[in-house]
Amino acid sequence: MSADISIDRALSTMSRRRLVENATREAQVLWSNLLEEKPLLPFLIPVFLLAWFLERWIISFSNWVPVCVLVWSTLQYGKYQRRQTIEDLNNRWKRHVLSSQPDTAREPCEWFNKLLLYVWPNFVEPKLVQKMLLLVQRKIKERRPKPIQSVEVQELSLGTAPPVFGLDRTYWSSEGGQPVLHMGFDWDTNEMSVLLAAKFGGPLRGKMARIVVNSLHIKGDLRMIPILDGQAVLFSFDNIPEVRVGVAFGSGSQTAPQTELPVVSSWLEKLISDTLVRTMVEPRRRCFSLPAVDLKKLAVGGVVSVTAVSAKNLCKQEPVVGRSSSEKQSPTNSVSGSQKVQSTFVEMTLEDLTRKTKLCLNSGSTPCWTDTFDMVLHDDTGTLHLNVYEQGTGNMKFDFLGSCEIKMKYVDDDSTTFWAIGSNQGVVAGRAERCGKEITMTVPLENCDKGEVTVRLNLKEWHFADGSKAVANYSPGMGSGVQHQPTLGSFPSASQTGRKLRIEVVEGKNLAPMDRTGKSDPYLKLHYGKMVRRTKTISQDLNPVWNQIFTFQEISGGEYLKIKCYDADRFGDENLGSARVNLQGLEEGVTKDVWVPLEKIKQGEIRLRIEVLGAETDFDGSQNGHAEDTNSAPTGSRVEIVMIEAKDLVGADWNGTSDPYVSVRYGNIKKRTKVVYKTVNPQWNQTLDFTEDGSPLVLHVKDYNYMLPVVSIGHCVVEYEKFPPNQTVDLWLPLSGVPKGEIHMQLTRRQPESAGPKEKHSENEGSNSLSSMLSGVGSPQRLPAGTTKLQRTSGKVRALIRRAMALAEEEDDTEDIRAMLEELETAEEERDSVVLQLQRDRDILIAKVKELDQAMAGLI
Numbered sequence: 001m002s003a004d005i006s007i008d009r010a011l012s013t014m015s016r017r018r019l020v021e022n023a024t025r026e027a028q029v030l031w032s033n034l035l036e037e038k039p040l041l042p043f044l045i046p047v048f049l050l051a052w053f054l055e056r057w058i059i060s061f062s063n064w065v066p067v068c069v070l071v072w073s074t075l076q077y078g079k080y081q082r083r084q085t086i087e088d089l090n091n092r093w094k095r096h097v098l099s100s101q102p103d104t105a106r107e108p109c110e111w112f113n114k115l116l117l118y119v120w121p122n123f124v125e126p127k128l129v130q131k132m133l134l135l136v137q138r139k140i141k142e143r144r145p146k147p148i149q150s151v152e153v154q155e156l157s158l159g160t161a162p163p164v165f166g167l168d169r170t171y172w173s174s175e176g177g178q179p180v181l182h183m184g185f186d187w188d189t190n191e192m193s194v195l196l197a198a199k200f201g202g203p204l205r206g207k208m209a210r211i212v213v214n215s216l217h218i219k220g221d222l223r224m225i226p227i228l229d230g231q232a233v234l235f236s237f238d239n240i241p242e243v244r245v246g247v248a249f250g251s252g253s254q255t256a257p258q259t260e261l262p263v264v265s266s267w268l269e270k271l272i273s274d275t276l277v278r279t280m281v282e283p284r285r286r287c288f289s290l291p292a293v294d295l296k297k298l299a300v301g302g303v304v305s306v307t308a309v310s311a312k313n314l315c316k317q318e319p320v321v322g323r324s325s326s327e328k329q330s331p332t333n334s335v336s337g338s339q340k341v342q343s344t345f346v347e348m349t350l351e352d353l354t355r356k357t358k359l360c361l362n363s364g365s366t367p368c369w370t371d372t373f374d375m376v377l378h379d380d381t382g383t384l385h386l387n388v389y390e391q392g393t394g395n396m397k398f399d400f401l402g403s404c405e406i407k408m409k410y411v412d413d414d415s416t417t418f419w420a421i422g423s424n425q426g427v428v429a430g431r432a433e434r435c436g437k438e439i440t441m442t443v444p445l446e447n448c449d450k451g452e453v454t455v456r457l458n459l460k461e462w463h464f465a466d467g468s469k470a471v472a473n474y475s476p477g478m479g480s481g482v483q484h485q486p487t488l489g490s491f492p493s494a495s496q497t498g499r500k501l502r503i504e505v506v507e508g509k510n511l512a513p514m515d516r517t518g519k520s521d522p523y524l525k526l527h528y529g530k531m532v533r534r535t536k537t538i539s540q541d542l543n544p545v546w547n548q549i550f551t552f553q554e555i556s557g558g559e560y561l562k563i564k565c566y567d568a569d570r571f572g573d574e575n576l577g578s579a580r581v582n583l584q585g586l587e588e589g590v591t592k593d594v595w596v597p598l599e600k601i602k603q604g605e606i607r608l609r610i611e612v613l614g615a616e617t618d619f620d621g622s623q624n625g626h627a628e629d630t631n632s633a634p635t636g637s638r639v640e641i642v643m644i645e646a647k648d649l650v651g652a653d654w655n656g657t658s659d660p661y662v663s664v665r666y667g668n669i670k671k672r673t674k675v676v677y678k679t680v681n682p683q684w685n686q687t688l689d690f691t692e693d694g695s696p697l698v699l700h701v702k703d704y705n706y707m708l709p710v711v712s713i714g715h716c717v718v719e720y721e722k723f724p725p726n727q728t729v730d731l732w733l734p735l736s737g738v739p740k741g742e743i744h745m746q747l748t749r750r751q752p753e754s755a756g757p758k759e760k761h762s763e764n765e766g767s768n769s770l771s772s773m774l775s776g777v778g779s780p781q782r783l784p785a786g787t788t789k790l791q792r793t794s795g796k797v798r799a800l801i802r803r804a805m806a807l808a809e810e811e812d813d814t815e816d817i818r819a820m821l822e823e824l825e826t827a828e829e830e831r832d833s834v835v836l837q838l839q840r841d842r843d844i845l846i847a848k849v850k851e852l853d854q855a856m857a858g859l860i
Contacts, residue, residue: 109166159191215246352599402445436472577601667695
């Protein structure tokens with residue numbers, strides 16, 4: 001017992017001694033630092049001691065001298081500790097940057113994750129929701145699985161749990177002279193909510209489901225590369241990250257149970273993985289900009305001018321036969337196997353728009369080009385793909401030499417950032433502070449050793465959601481208008497705004513030749529929302545002039561106008577390209593005249609004039625498709641069609657015959673003939689008539705089936721506008737889309753004869769006499785405005801019902817029927833609102849009458 005007590009005393013004595021030694025050492029270090037910073041301190045101490053001696057023994061000043069000395073010593077010690085902490089943090093940061101140690105401590109990532117936890121709910125999460133909303137909606141529409149007929153995002157929330165960075169490993173490296181930060185990424189949240197409204201087809205046809213994504217787990221290794229002196233950061237995943245998605249389904253009588261939908265979870269996981277692979281898995285990198293100012297503008301498109309200047313060190317590999325794999329991979333053999341490059345050209349692709357330069361003849365390994373193309377952006381980001389080809393030899397038309405890609409992004413301070421993959425996985429980056437400033441970039445080719453191409457880029461203009469745009473010599477103060485953005489957490493529904501879009505298809509130029517004559521027979525289809533309009537066909541012309549006007553109800557939510565150009569052909573129409581036109585930010589009364597380049601083809605442009613009409617402008621569907629420079633059809637004009645017969649049709653049934661009938665579509669109106677069974681040479685002898693409004697007239701010959709879907713056995717377009725009025729024209733028309741078949745019809749454009757001067761005078765005289773008679777008796781009472789509007793709405797509902805009944809006869813036109821029923825629902829809602837307003841007016845009128853009755857009773 002005494003031995004234990006003595007051991008405890010010895011340990012306590014040693015601990016006290018160690019504390020005294022540490023305190024003494026700390027005091028010595030503090031004293032040495034004070035002497036370095038305060039050289040006069042040794043002289044001031046005797047002065048303070050003298051003052052204290054005088055105050056204590058001779059003259060009693062006060063007790064404040066020891067207090068001041070104590071406070072001063074405490075302040076000096078605090079400054080010393082802060083300076084030591086700062087130096088220690090700086091040394092640790094320098095070790096991280098200079099890669100003096102492979103792994104960093106977890107403390108910096110921990111405080112960053114803690115900071116992100118505080119700023120995530122109120123700042124980061126709303127920003128991400130705003131950027132992801134349109135992207136998610138577009139991706140799920142493009143990549144929806146077959147069992148799902150349609151899907152729409154109704155709500156998007158990422159929850160309150162942010163991703164976690166760098167807890168597994170964090171380190172710095174150097175690639176291509178660029179510092180690269182590697183850190184782990186782990187986002188495991190059970191609080192997110194993505195609400196999808198899905199309509200199913202197939203076995204679950206007609207069922208609706210509310211798909212709720214309530215959990216998400218993404219785990220991988222991130223790479224971050226600072227560029228442009230810290231003005232932006234490129235980030236990507238080293239490898240494909242792990243993705244897990246948790247899905248739940250809503251309840252109700254029309255919803256599908258979770259056990260019937262095993263494909264939805266795997267579809268969402270594959271969709272997220274594929275999107276990450278295409279956008280931010282090495283070597284694909286995304287950019288996070290750090291602008292000095294934020295102008296609060298949403299870029300929705302732009303125009304960039306691209307010039308392929310030159311290339312150097314181009315070579316192609318000679319095919320090696322009869323060598324071992326080691327010989328093929330040796331450096332000496334790769335050099336000896338290269339061939340000299342002759343004539344080359346560059347193909348540029350931005351989204352679906354593709355253009356190529358002229359052929360640079362006998363250029364060798366350093367060709368030069370001078371071709372400049374205006375490429376169209378449909379978002380605030382874009383990827384420009386450059387492919388270099390050589391004119392082929394032998395059986396090859398072209399030989400591929402190499403490719404590269406340049407990405408561009410709008411920054412919130414009206415600048416534009418360009419970046420590409422450099423040599424040794426480095427970075428080539430540039431920044432244009434304003435529109436109109438040229439950026440020249442030299443980018444290595446991915447498939448060509450030491451080959452590189454020089455490109456000159458000029459961002460000519462950016463278009464914003466508020467209708468303004470940034471062009472060359474533009475200052476941020478020039479923009480006007482308030483930016484309209486979708487509400488956070490909800491997707492902007494594609495509802496009608498009440499305004500009308502007047503789109504004039506003017507002309508086209510430099511279209512692609514598709515016929516043997518070196519010409520084409522072009523026509524256009526305009527797709528806006530669920531409405532489709534078609535222009536007339538111009539025969540044998542690569543620079544057609546249409547001058548046709550179409551009117552659409554404007555749809556909110558950033559709906560694009562889609563244009564598809566076709567070459568009319570007997571055996572199937574050929575694609576001449578397509579384009580998308582952004583209609584956001586259009587102002588009433590301002591006409592937008594644009595040349596739209598055709599995408600998914602090498603050449604061709606379409607000229608459009610776009611104008612927004614106010615809500616008070618009456619919408620007349622008969623204006624769709626009429627030519628601006630031609631006389632419109634008189635009131636009461638009709639198109640009369642006699643479907644006589646057809647011959648040599650395609651046999652769609654197993655016995656070599658068909659059950660044909662003709663479906664005639666004139667604008668939005670459909671009519672059909674009777675079905676003639678088991679023949680390829682039917683005779684109908686039926687008359688169909690339509691009110692002439694300039695719409696395209698299309699005939700579809702179909703094979704009727706009782707149990708199976710209806711089969712198309714050919715179609716044709718009737719260009720009836722060129723026929724004279726009140727004259728019957730006999731036509732034999734070949735069918736398109738099938739190898740054989742003709743249809744026989746007679747067409748008459750019936751127009752009422754104009755009344756002569758005497759008749760008009762008599763009519764005017766009769767109307768004047770009638771007006772005088774009415775005025776003698778008393779002025780007729782005018783119907784209330786609400787009643788007139790109700791009658792007009794009721795007529796619109798009846799017209800829509802008739803059109804829906806005509807469409808219902810076609811078993812394969814479910815989309816058209818659904819669109820018609822949606823219009824019918826809108827018209828019915830409008831009628832209900834008018835009826836409600838009339839009821840309110842009636843109640844107010846009854847109350848006024850009662851008040852007047854009481855007042856009269858009081859007077860009597």
